[in-house]
Amino acid sequence: MSRFPAYKHREFYIAGESYAGHYVPQLAKKIHDYNKAHSNPIINLKGFMVGNAVTDNYYDSIGTVTFWWSHSMISDRTYKSIMKHCNFTAEKSSARCDDAVSYAINHEFGDIDQYSIYTPSCLALTNKSARHIRLGNTLLHQQISGYDPCTENYAEKYYNRPDVQKAMHANTAGIPYKWTACSDVLIKNWNDSENSMLPIYKELIAAGLRIWVFSGDTDSVVPVTATRFSLSHLNLHIKTPWYPWYSGNQVGGWTEVYEGLTFATVRGAGHEVPLFQPRRAFILFRSFLRGEKLPNSR
Numbered sequence: 001m002s003r004f005p006a007y008k009h010r011e012f013y014i015a016g017e018s019y020a021g022h023y024v025p026q027l028a029k030k031i032h033d034y035n036k037a038h039s040n041p042i043i044n045l046k047g048f049m050v051g052n053a054v055t056d057n058y059y060d061s062i063g064t065v066t067f068w069w070s071h072s073m074i075s076d077r078t079y080k081s082i083m084k085h086c087n088f089t090a091e092k093s094s095a096r097c098d099d100a101v102s103y104a105i106n107h108e109f110g111d112i113d114q115y116s117i118y119t120p121s122c123l124a125l126t127n128k129s130a131r132h133i134r135l136g137n138t139l140l141h142q143q144i145s146g147y148d149p150c151t152e153n154y155a156e157k158y159y160n161r162p163d164v165q166k167a168m169h170a171n172t173a174g175i176p177y178k179w180t181a182c183s184d185v186l187i188k189n190w191n192d193s194e195n196s197m198l199p200i201y202k203e204l205i206a207a208g209l210r211i212w213v214f215s216g217d218t219d220s221v222v223p224v225t226a227t228r229f230s231l232s233h234l235n236l237h238i239k240t241p242w243y244p245w246y247s248g249n250q251v252g253g254w255t256e257v258y259e260g261l262t263f264a265t266v267r268g269a270g271h272e273v274p275l276f277q278p279r280r281a282f283i284l285f286r287s288f289l290r291g292e293k294l295p296n297s298r
Contacts, residue, residue: 028047242255
């Protein structure tokens with residue numbers, strides 16, 4: 001903003017998805033705190049939006065397991081076992097919790113794209129790569145996927161090409177291992193992640209920022225139930241009750257407007273909403289920037 005002062009006073013918004021459910025509100029708070037401490041704020045922060053966002057370890061975990069069960073991905077027995085043996089607030093998960101979650105993923109899920117449970121999985125992956133998601137503090141392994149379910153496989157090959165790394169000025173030190181989308185070393189040793197973003201939400205809602213949270217409803221990694229469980233504990237007053245919003249002649253999803261926050265689902269979208277439902281994502285994004293409610297008619 002200092003180098004390009006023409007943009008200094010323009011409205012500024014932040015958006016992201018997945019673990020950006022931490023990055024985005026944390027960055028928004030950092031900017032808000034800076035602005036409070038200076039008489040002439042550099043960044044004219046107006047709001048933020050996050051999608052399929054990691055929000056609160058405890059409520060997200062309960063909501064995730066509930067999604068698995070309610071979408072017939074796991075059996076009643078496994079659901080009860082996870083809920084019985086997993087302490088979602090513990091620093092480390094118990095062996096019985098790990099066993100129950102592992103059984104669900106390796107024996108009951110089947111070969112599906114967990115980021116988009118109703119679209120095909122990548123059949124080209126003969127050597128299945130491991131990916132991780134968090135269930136509270138329990139690490140879950142899963143197959144890499146995307147809407148073109150092999151997208152991430154392509155990306156890993158592309159970013160490991162020497163010519164690509166040279167063009168990007170990347171890997172100049174010559175690291176002795178390949179680049180990967182998810183680092184086992186990082187995930188297993190990362191211990192400074194906050195448990196909940198809800199206190200930051202409360203602070204930034206009180207500050208009057210425009211805050212939208214959305215969920216693609218076919219994602220089982222950070223599912224809509226997880227987000228709803230988390231947001232429900234903000235205990236916000238409802239301004240506009242739950243209603244279907246439209247994209248063209250079809251229901252694009254559902255939404256509810258609270259005092260200080262708008263929640264919306266995107267029908268038929270997986271973890272990366274614009275990848276699966278670009279038109280609906282555009283309507284969502286445009287409405288957010290305009291400060292308008294999502295369209296309630298065709």
